[in-house]
Amino acid sequence: MTDEKAISRGIGASTELTQTKWAFDEMRKLVIEKWASTGMEAVETREKFFSAVKTIDMVQKALMxxxxAGQVAAHAKDMADLLSPDPRDR
Structure with missing residues (x-):
């Protein structure tokens, strides 16, 4: 993937995370509340709630x-620009 593509994807993911953080947090909180209020005998239901929490966390982690990666690509591009001996390479 090119630096420009990684930078663009990083910016898009950052925007998405910023705009959806409250939704992820609220969904996670509600699932944990349901999980906590489910009886110990409802093993399958509790496992589904646990799985839902892990899925929410994995989606947020993937976006992050x-x-x-976008921030690293942007930094690498900035450093390459600074270190380029020929201004035409910038």
Whole structure:
């Protein structure tokens, strides 16, 4: 993937995370509340709630990894521009 593509994807993921953070947080809170209020005998239901929490966390982590990759690509591009001996390479 090119630096420009990684930077663009990172910016998009950052925007998405910013706009949906409240939704992820609220959904996670509600699922944990349901999980906590489910009786111990409802093993399958509790496992589904646990799985839902893990899925929410994995989606947020995946978005954050794209954001980080974009930030790293932007930094690498900036450093390459600074270190380029020929201004035409910038």
């Amino acid at each position: 990894e794209v954001v980080t």
